[in-house]
Amino acid sequence: MYELLLTNAKAVPATIRRVAVLDEADRHRVITRFHGRSLIENMRTLAPSAVENATIEPNGSRLLFVNLVFDRRGQVPESLIHRFRLLGAANPGSTEATPLTYTITPFVVGDMRPVVVGPPLEGDGWVTVNGCCELGFAHRGSVQSINGGLFDSQRFAIDYMRLDEDGHFVTGDVSDPENWTQYGSEVIAAADGTVVSIANDFPNQVPGLLPDPGSFDTIESVDGNHVIIRFGESVYAFYAHLQKGSVVVEPGDEVERGDKLGLLGNSGNTSAPHLHFHLMTGPEALGLRRHSVRDRLLGL
């Protein structure tokens, strides 16, 4: 999974007609194509919002979300490249769009393997909310502008919520966090590691609505009470939205798989109690690439 950042730096509108993802070593081998409906469905504004067409206004940008699926690892190319067919300005002085073809934006896939860890929770009935991979859910497409770059750090993140035996997330007054099945569940270490950072003092939000964005003055406050653990070389785990005062570890603590870290809560930018969990390549929750397979945001 990765995203292509498409920017029209010319003075006339550019219309993307076709995008082909090719094996760079064998450019006759087409991995996938986007055109017509598939192009529109996988293109978003930076917000991100759905688009009605594949035309990019002057000085405008779009994101093209790419998911590639292979039956066997041996089918995965070492490197990809992208062939664009479009109508656009051929040079800075052009006043009208003309047909153009570019084969650009190489992307080295490499042989990086997905990281495997244990679960961050215990028990049954956990639901993978906002999980991989469709657009339209909160994480895939949650591209953030941080420190001068665009990052899709949450593309593999999961919000865990829990069903009770009757299939309910919540029973009774939805504004009471205690009425949610998952509220107060123990959050555990998914592997042996070292605690890097925590937060433990943010209040619970009232379920039912997302809080006022103006109430968050730092990235950390968006995450609410959280724990970040280093599991290994460039592998960090992020647990967010824990209950105030429930975090039982401190930076520098060594933890073993299954150790209790805190309690599932509803702090930070959240509309219902849940555990946000994702792995990442560094100790910053949002301004980094999500860790699972080689991925990056590519500029056109």
Add this chain to the structure above:
Amino acid sequence: MIDSLGYEGQVPLRTFLESDDLTEDFGEDRLPEPDPREDELPLNLAIVGFTGD
């Protein structure tokens, strides 16, 4: 990916998307017994259990 989990079914997409407050019954497609899985990233709206440890 998670090294060991039990796949317990799927929350119906339409029921989830059309819900205003998540008070509905989302368990209609829950399996009678979990299907053991290894080294998987559970995908969107999967119901999973973590009972291996």
